[in-house]
Amino acid sequence: MTAPSEYNRGFEHRAAIYIKFAQAVPLAYTIDRDLCIGCGLCEKVCLAEAIQYDEEPKKKELEAGAVVLAVGNDAFDPRGLDVYGYGEFPNVVTSMDFERILCATGPYRGHVHRPSDLKEPEKIAWLQCIGSRDTHECSHPYCSSVCCMYAIKEAVIAKEHSVHPLDTAIFYMDMRTYGKDFEKYYDRAREEEGVRFIRCRIHSVEEDRETNDLILRYADESGNMQVETFDMVVLSVGLKTPKRLVEVAKLLDIELDKDSFVETGAFTPVETSRKGVYVCGTFLEPKDIPCSVMEASAAACGAEEVLSDVRGTLVKEKTYPEETDVFSQEPRTGVFVCNCGINIAGYLDVPAVTEYARTLPGVVYAEHNLFTCSQDTQVMITEVIKREGLNRVVVASCTPKTHEPMFQETLRDAGLNKYLFEMANIRNQCSWVHSHDWDKATEKAKDLTRMAVARAQLIQVLPQPTVSVDHKALVIGGGVSGMTAALALADQGFHTYLVEQANELGGNALKLIHTWRGEEISGRIKEMVKQLKDHPLVDVYTGATIKEASGFIGNFETTITQNGSDIKLEHGAVIVAVGAEEYKPTEYLYGEDDRVLTALDLDSAISSKEERIAKAKTAVFIQCVGSREPERPYCSKVCCTHTMQSALQLKEMNPEMDIYVLYRDIRTYGQREELYRDARNRGVIFIRYDLEQKPEVKKNGDGISVRVKDPILGRDVEINSDFVVLASAIVPRDNSLLSEMFKLALNNEGFFLEAHPKLAPVESATAGILLAGMAHYPKPVEESIAQAKAAASRASVVLCKDELTIEGVISHVNELMCRGCGKCVEACPYGAIAVEEREDGKSTASVQGALCKGCGACAVACPTGAAALMHFTDDQVLTMVEAALAM
Amino acid sequence: MSEEYEPTIIAFCCNWCAYSAADLAGVSRMEYPANVRIIRLMCTGRVNPNFILKAFERGADGVLVSG
Numbered sequence: 001m002t003a004p005s006e007y008n009r010g011f012e013h014r015a016a017i018y019i020k021f022a023q024a025v026p027l028a029y030t031i032d033r034d035l036c037i038g039c040g041l042c043e044k045v046c047l048a049e050a051i052q053y054d055e056e057p058k059k060k061e062l063e064a065g066a067v068v069l070a071v072g073n074d075a076f077d078p079r080g081l082d083v084y085g086y087g088e089f090p091n092v093v094t095s096m097d098f099e100r101i102l103c104a105t106g107p108y109r110g111h112v113h114r115p116s117d118l119k120e121p122e123k124i125a126w127l128q129c130i131g132s133r134d135t136h137e138c139s140h141p142y143c144s145s146v147c148c149m150y151a152i153k154e155a156v157i158a159k160e161h162s163v164h165p166l167d168t169a170i171f172y173m174d175m176r177t178y179g180k181d182f183e184k185y186y187d188r189a190r191e192e193e194g195v196r197f198i199r200c201r202i203h204s205v206e207e208d209r210e211t212n213d214l215i216l217r218y219a220d221e222s223g224n225m226q227v228e229t230f231d232m233v234v235l236s237v238g239l240k241t242p243k244r245l246v247e248v249a250k251l252l253d254i255e256l257d258k259d260s261f262v263e264t265g266a267f268t269p270v271e272t273s274r275k276g277v278y279v280c281g282t283f284l285e286p287k288d289i290p291c292s293v294m295e296a297s298a299a300a301c302g303a304e305e306v307l308s309d310v311r312g313t314l315v316k317e318k319t320y321p322e323e324t325d326v327f328s329q330e331p332r333t334g335v336f337v338c339n340c341g342i343n344i345a346g347y348l349d350v351p352a353v354t355e356y357a358r359t360l361p362g363v364v365y366a367e368h369n370l371f372t373c374s375q376d377t378q379v380m381i382t383e384v385i386k387r388e389g390l391n392r393v394v395v396a397s398c399t400p401k402t403h404e405p406m407f408q409e410t411l412r413d414a415g416l417n418k419y420l421f422e423m424a425n426i427r428n429q430c431s432w433v434h435s436h437d438w439d440k441a442t443e444k445a446k447d448l449t450r451m452a453v454a455r456a457q458l459i460q461v462l463p464q465p466t467v468s469v470d471h472k473a474l475v476i477g478g479g480v481s482g483m484t485a486a487l488a489l490a491d492q493g494f495h496t497y498l499v500e501q502a503n504e505l506g507g508n509a510l511k512l513i514h515t516w517r518g519e520e521i522s523g524r525i526k527e528m529v530k531q532l533k534d535h536p537l538v539d540v541y542t543g544a545t546i547k548e549a550s551g552f553i554g555n556f557e558t559t560i561t562q563n564g565s566d567i568k569l570e571h572g573a574v575i576v577a578v579g580a581e582e583y584k585p586t587e588y589l590y591g592e593d594d595r596v597l598t599a600l601d602l603d604s605a606i607s608s609k610e611e612r613i614a615k616a617k618t619a620v621f622i623q624c625v626g627s628r629e630p631e632r633p634y635c636s637k638v639c640c641t642h643t644m645q646s647a648l649q650l651k652e653m654n655p656e657m658d659i660y661v662l663y664r665d666i667r668t669y670g671q672r673e674e675l676y677r678d679a680r681n682r683g684v685i686f687i688r689y690d691l692e693q694k695p696e697v698k699k700n701g702d703g704i705s706v707r708v709k710d711p712i713l714g715r716d717v718e719i720n721s722d723f724v725v726l727a728s729a730i731v732p733r734d735n736s737l738l739s740e741m742f743k744l745a746l747n748n749e750g751f752f753l754e755a756h757p758k759l760a761p762v763e764s765a766t767a768g769i770l771l772a773g774m775a776h777y778p779k780p781v782e783e784s785i786a787q788a789k790a791a792a793s794r795a796s797v798v799l800c801k802d803e804l805t806i807e808g809v810i811s812h813v814n815e816l817m818c819r820g821c822g823k824c825v826e827a828c829p830y831g832a833i834a835v836e837e838r839e840d841g842k843s844t845a846s847v848q849g850a851l852c853k854g855c856g857a858c859a860v861a862c863p864t865g866a867a868a869l870m871h872f873t874d875d876q877v878l879t880m881v882e883a884a885l886a887m
Numbered sequence: 888m889s890e891e892y893e894p895t896i897i898a899f900c901c902n903w904c905a906y907s908a909a910d911l912a913g914v915s916r917m918e919y920p921a922n923v924r925i926i927r928l929m930c931t932g933r934v935n936p937n938f939i940l941k942a943f944e945r946g947a948d949g950v951l952v953s954g
Contacts, residue, residue, distance in 0.1 A: 433916070
């Protein structure tokens with residue numbers, strides 16, 4: 001029985017028993033009950049007896065103190081929009097379809113083909129904002145935030161996958177690459193990869209019935225109709241909340257906004273209307289992976305705050321027998337070869353591999369099992385280890401990536417150190433990929449087993465020492481991020497030091513009036529300051545600077561200077577939330593004429609009710625001042641939204657005021673798009689300019705004249721303005737000292753670098769040090785708060801422990817061989833090695849185990865062989881090379 | 888030579904990316920020639936040039952470092 005594969009979006013068929021998608025966890029099959037004809041044959045043929053054919057769905061009741069909604073969202077279905085022909089023309093696909101086409105596990109194995117005739121396309125067009133930024137019925141008014149970036153990515157990857165030069169064109173309204181390092185990716189795609197970007201409005205897509213090619217009609221920026229033919233059209237569909245999630249919200253009694261996203265506030269960005277229910281990801285608003293991951297940790301923080309009293313109460317600790325001392329023993333290796341049902345045994349000779357293993361040096365026992373990973377086999381392996389006196393265990397089966405920890409657990413249950421274990425990957429990297437060649441697969445399985453056994457002879461017992469953890473935290477920076485992080489930690493019960501260099505807390509937020517949703521800021525900041533000062537677990541140090549720092553995760557020691565005296569603080573984690581600042585422009589008469597303001601200048605002029613603002617007849621905003629320029633190639637993210645807020649506020653104050661916004665791309669992402677629409681509806685005039693032809697600002701008698709080329713009129717226009725507002729960039733502070741003291745990397749622009757842009761967006765590469773707020777990248781208040789809560793949650797993972805276990809697979813420097821050259825220090829990406837002078841005056845390197853991630857770069861850099869990576873020493877690797885080639 | 892020449896290849900793969908990719912190739916049942924032997928390392932930063940030289944010395948025809 002087959003049905004269209006949901007995973008491969010109907011390009012392929014699947015059976016009634018199937019794995020939902022390639023990376024599914026657990027990687028297990030499921031039965032499609034709608035498709036199943038009910039023969040029950042599967043239950044009879046399954047060797048592992050893993051199928052209970054008549055199993056019924058079961059209801060389980062869970063008691064929980066907090067709930068986190070991470071339910072995601074759906075992609076927009078463009079079938080309702082007939083101008084694009086999706087569902088009618090085979091070569092019009094959605095971006096989700098195209099993701100599958102590009103993927104190695106997709107319908108065409110990663111080769112770019114078009115569906116109608118499997119021809120390799122030579123021209124592909126992407127159409128942006130499908131279902132987004134569109135107030136028509138069936139569509140959505142908000143920006144879906146992620147489509148500009150994924151379209152660029154798809155175009156670049158399609159070019160890489162294509163066998164011949166591929167022409168890619170992205171048709172868009174505004175290119176919204178506002179995330180960290182996104183603008184650079186856009187620049188590279190345009191300038192180096194040759195992706196074409198066409199600013200336009202799409203009229204229609206039609207199909208050439210003969211060739212199935214697609215004829216695209218669009219109005220270019222000057223309003224002229226253009227026609228171009230493509231082999232394929234990709235619709236960059238947005239995100240939307242499906243009905244089933246609206247039902248979930250009803251069931252949970254949480255409120256949704258008019259776009260059916262969960263209602264939250266800027267100061268409570270992951271809290272739903274129901275206490276104890278938190279939300280993260282795209283159910284909140286369309287957003288990308290880094291922001292979703294940040295919010296996920298922020299939601300966890302919310303749950304941690306309400307559950308801090310019962311933290312750890314459900315933890316059960318497992319005990320193990322004492323480890324056998326095998327130091328003086330000759331290796332006695334046991335080899336367990338897995339049939340994996342027929343996954344291995346169906347494609348290679350498992351009994352022959354087992355027989356062969358028995359002949360290998362050091363092997364005293366070998367057997368094969370139907371499933372070596374099954375629970376009863378673990379019990380059996382434990383018995384065999386004891387009975388045969390094994391001190392090395394090799395399992396030849398699947399991949400250590402999924403099963404090594406489980407087998408290591410079995411060794412520990414049998415009283416062996418977990419590092420006395422080795423795996424040979426004869427399924428994922430052998431039987432499954434050489435399924436048509438029994439002899440060669442068998443031969444390779446023997447080789448892989450021989451390599452594993454050879455290595456097993458040299459591996460050694462490794463200790464896993466522990467270090468104690470100081471439960472206190474240090475937060476550097478008392479702006480909105482630092483204050484949020486400090487409160488979040490203290491509310492979880494962790495004593496927190498908050499250090500701010502200014503004499504008062506609040507940072508940039510003190511200068512802001514409203515969040516984009518209109519929530520008042522300064523009152524809230526005052527409230528937070530009071531909460532912090534009253535909190536018994538928070539020590540606030542204002543007017544203080546960091547003097548020096550040492551230590552490592554769980555055990556930091558930082559000296560701060562306040563009023564000329566030094567204070568030593570001990571703590572287990574650090575959150576760096578030092579913020580950023582407004583760029584002071586050097587163009588457009590800024591600093592020469594006081595009628596030229598920055599965005600923050602305007603905010604303070606509005607707050608102090610300056611007459612020149614309220615009574616002005618004309619105002620001009622210039623966007624991207626200092627941003628998206630060669631010397632600062634990033635988008636400052638907040639300025640477009642801020643300009644919309646200011647323009648609307650000015651219109652509120654004086655509806656007659658003429659307001660012009662000179663922009664390059666309007667980047668009111670997500671639901672902020674509403675402000676842009678409001679501004680247009682209220683009569684704000686938007687004129688686009690190019691970086692090559694920036695506006696000119698001149699003094700003109702009593703007024704200021706702004707000259708800019710209008711791309712629709714095709715000629716220069718001159719605006720006489722009462723004042724000019726520069727949406728100036730956000731620039732990092734001078735972070736060099738902090739970066740040096742805490743060994744934190746900065747990116748090219750001077751913002752702190754996260755450990756992984758997507759998977760670890762609040763962690764620095766140094767364990768125990770987290771990042772939050774604008775020190776990481778420009779961001780609005782609500783995102784700073786989410787990131788600060790995320791950082792607090794990540795910090796609590798360390799702070800809640802009494803001790804940390806140091807893994808065995810770390811580097812070690814042999815002091816006798818070390819001459820202190822420091823090559824290893826340079827090679828270490830994690831700041832885990834330092835060269836220090838010893839008591840005898842000799843300088844040698846030493847590894848801080850809690851920081852080492854076991855990459856082994858130091859072992860390669862070491863000219864004397866003093867640095868070695870445990871478990872992957874030269875001998876242990878070279879013996880595998882030798883064994884692989886010893887035939 | 889009567890038989891078709893078949894090189895022997897040693898691959899050093901990073902645990903976190905290339906090795907996982909090789910696993911995924913298996914999950915996806917992608918067929919490739921059986922003449923490559925993968926050695927798992929925690930990071931390709933661990934690949935000492937000596938490893939590569941040793942592989943050639945012992946008769947490898949090609950060495951792949953992937954991570």
